[in-house]
Amino acid sequence: MIRLEKVTKIYPGTNVPAVNDVDLEVQKGEICVLIGSSGCGKTTLMRMINRLIPITSGTIYIDDQNILDIDPIELRRHIGYAIQQIGLFPHMTVYDNIATVPRLLKWEKKRIDERVDELLNLVQLEPAQFRHRYPRELSGGQAQRIGVARAMATDPPVMLMDEPFGAIDPINREVLQDEFLKIQSQIKKTIVFITHDIHEAIKMGDRITLLDAGRLVQFGTPEELLTNPKNQFVKDFVGADRALKRLDLLKVRDAMLENPVHCHESDDVASVAQAMREKGLNFLLVNDPRDRLKGYVTLRDLYDQSGKVGDFTKPMTLTVRPEQNLKDALSKMLTFDIGIVVAVDNDGKLMGVLNTMTLAQVVGQTYDEHGGRWGKITAGGKIL
Amino acid sequence: MTTWQFFLDNWHHTLDLAGQHAWVVSMAVLIAIFTGVPIGIWITFNRKAAEMVLYIAGIIMTIPSIALFGIMIPLLSVFGYGIGTVPAIVALVLYSQLPIIRNTYAAIRNVDPNIIDAGVGMGMTRMQVLGRVQLPMALSVIFAGVRVAVVMSIGIGAIAAYIGAGGLGHFIFMGINQSYDAMINCGSIAVALMAVATDYVFGFIENRLVSKGLRS
Ligand SMILES: Nc1ncnc2c1ncn2[C@@H]1O[C@H](COP(=O)(O)OP(=O)(O)OP(=O)(O)O)[C@@H](O)[C@H]1O
Numbered sequence: 001m002i003r004l005e006k007v008t009k010i011y012p013g014t015n016v017p018a019v020n021d022v023d024l025e026v027q028k029g030e031i032c033v034l035i036g037s038s039g040c041g042k043t044t045l046m047r048m049i050n051r052l053i054p055i056t057s058g059t060i061y062i063d064d065q066n067i068l069d070i071d072p073i074e075l076r077r078h079i080g081y082a083i084q085q086i087g088l089f090p091h092m093t094v095y096d097n098i099a100t101v102p103r104l105l106k107w108e109k110k111r112i113d114e115r116v117d118e119l120l121n122l123v124q125l126e127p128a129q130f131r132h133r134y135p136r137e138l139s140g141g142q143a144q145r146i147g148v149a150r151a152m153a154t155d156p157p158v159m160l161m162d163e164p165f166g167a168i169d170p171i172n173r174e175v176l177q178d179e180f181l182k183i184q185s186q187i188k189k190t191i192v193f194i195t196h197d198i199h200e201a202i203k204m205g206d207r208i209t210l211l212d213a214g215r216l217v218q219f220g221t222p223e224e225l226l227t228n229p230k231n232q233f234v235k236d237f238v239g240a241d242r243a244l245k246r247l248d249l250l251k252v253r254d255a256m257l258e259n260p261v262h263c264h265e266s267d268d269v270a271s272v273a274q275a276m277r278e279k280g281l282n283f284l285l286v287n288d289p290r291d292r293l294k295g296y297v298t299l300r301d302l303y304d305q306s307g308k309v310g311d312f313t314k315p316m317t318l319t320v321r322p323e324q325n326l327k328d329a330l331s332k333m334l335t336f337d338i339g340i341v342v343a344v345d346n347d348g349k350l351m352g353v354l355n356t357m358t359l360a361q362v363v364g365q366t367y368d369e370h371g372g373r374w375g376k377i378t379a380g381g382k383i384l
Numbered sequence: 385m386t387t388w389q390f391f392l393d394n395w396h397h398t399l400d401l402a403g404q405h406a407w408v409v410s411m412a413v414l415i416a417i418f419t420g421v422p423i424g425i426w427i428t429f430n431r432k433a434a435e436m437v438l439y440i441a442g443i444i445m446t447i448p449s450i451a452l453f454g455i456m457i458p459l460l461s462v463f464g465y466g467i468g469t470v471p472a473i474v475a476l477v478l479y480s481q482l483p484i485i486r487n488t489y490a491a492i493r494n495v496d497p498n499i500i501d502a503g504v505g506m507g508m509t510r511m512q513v514l515g516r517v518q519l520p521m522a523l524s525v526i527f528a529g530v531r532v533a534v535v536m537s538i539g540i541g542a543i544a545a546y547i548g549a550g551g552l553g554h555f556i557f558m559g560i561n562q563s564y565d566a567m568i569n570c571g572s573i574a575v576a577l578m579a580v581a582t583d584y585v586f587g588f589i590e591n592r593l594v595s596k597g598l599r600s
């Protein structure tokens with residue numbers, strides 16, 4: 001979709017290239033994150049794509065068309081652009097700001113009205129309340145959302161976003177990131193996204209491009225950067241805790257022990273206790289007849305008792321879903337005194353178990369060249 | 385109370401002179417707006433021209449008004465307009481240039497480059513950026529320049545009576561010649577009132593024209 005070939009930018013009057021011989025390909029429907037320390041050339045690289053900055057040498061293609069063959073005004077009207085400094089027009093209302101490009105493209109008023117409301121809903125600002133406000137009447141976070149909405153106004157297939165969440169506090173930033181990813185999963189734009197923040201890069205990027213002093217150092221999926229950093233610079237950049245950062249990327253599904261040992265609530269207490277002793281378990285999950293998690297029993301509870309296991313079952317208060325990310329699961333696990341957390345699906349069906357051992361295994365795992373992840377450790381099944 | 389009495393006896397004449405005065409000033413300011421604003425915009429594209437233009441306009445400002453009127457007479461008499469309203473208007477247009485050009489230039493240059501960048505980045509042409517972003521944002525400062533020009537022109541316009549342009553200056557000079565205080569007072573108070581009233585009206589128009597989003 002967007003292809004850079006040997007792109008170099010040397011600003012007039014300087015002799016050090018701001019962008020140096022960069023080759024890059026952004027696939028359709030993907031978010032490509034540009035990251036690197038301040039002054040490494042991220043903004044310069046991005047602004048060459050919509051021809052705000054002339055390229056010194058090299059070529060940029062959008063949909064296989066050399067951008068130099070496209071009228072710059074036309075080009076820009078079809079690329080959404082959210083700048084680092086937000087840049088809302090202070091003399092225009094939220095409505096007029098968002099309507100900027102639709103008006104340049106001579107949309108009818110009715111269509112613009114509908115689109116503005118749609119976009120405001122999308123960025124979770126009540127249209128009736130915000131439509132007629134001026135930028136000075138918005139908080140930083142709200143202004144940034146309007147900036148993003150304005151960039152999306154005509155539903156452009158390509159968007160350039162220069163630190164779109166830069167001005168927002170960490171908590172609201174997380175919220176906006178989540179909202180944005182949710183939107184992106186529906187609209188599937190091709191996005192070039194700049195950030196300073198490695199966490200944001202890992203979370204938002206389908207691919208990450210790490211730049212240093214104008215050069216591309218590594219290009220790959222977040223996982224590739226974390227598990228297979230090309231050199232010391234990348235290692236330093238992603239941080240010493242890169243193993244922990246992978247928790248952001250992985251889902252509970254990837255790390256859980258599937259088909260864990262369990263029993264049924266109708267099972268006989270004595271036989272279950274016997275089986276647990278044989279296997280050296282002092283803790284066991286209990287399912288109902290439809291294989292939904294009912295809770296757990298401990299060996300001590302069953303000691304010298306008789307009847308059905310169901311009568312001794314304690315409810316499991318903390319569970320996770322297989323699609324949740326590992327970081328959330330881990331934090332739940334740390335608050336859970338028995339050191340494991342159980343994964344159930346939306347119907348409450350028992351899916352797997354996460355314990356410190358499986359987690360350590362997954363986090364410590366190095367990336368395997370053949371693209372596979374790690375062997376699923378299946379264990380137990382029904383205990384009787 | 386003699387001034388009031390003078391006005392009551394001569395209100396017709398006073399209004400006549402005020403009308404002349406207003407006409408000379410408004411012609412001058414209108415011409416000054418239609419020349420000064422475009423010049424101010426134009427020099428934002430050209431740093432060298434900006435320095436030159438602002439320098440020249442600055443020099444014109446420093447010429448004493450009576451001297452400028454004096455210069456006008458021989459220059460314009462070539463075209464047969466040595467005295468009367470034409471040299472007065474020309475002189476006032478020249479005086480009004482500096483505040484208008486300077487404010488237009490400064491206001492447009494002061495628009496946050498990031499906001500211009502946003503406009504260009506979304507596909508506005510240079511002209512659209514100017515018309516839809518820079519000018520609306522610069523409007524209140526340009527207006528302030530125009531207000532200065534108007535108030536100044538009303539004051540200097542009084543002197544134009546010397547070169548036969550009429551206006552309220554007529555009462556002032558005639559009053560001085562005849563040592564007729566009531567006449568002097570009537571002329572000066574009328575000029576002052578006119579300046580204050582015009583400034584007020586411009587303030588009102590400015591309020592209506594400048595976006596609410598720019599008020600702090
Ligand atoms: N107009 C310019 N003229 C000369 N040098 C420039 C110009 N704009 C940027 N540079 C230089 O080019 C380099 C890259 O700048 P750029 O703005 O692309 O950095 P960045 O990665 O976006 O930084 P940040 O994270 O701080 O936004 C810097 O060294 C900067 O000083």
Ligand SMILES: [Mg+2]
Nearest residue numbers: 042043044084
């Ligand atoms: Mg930047």
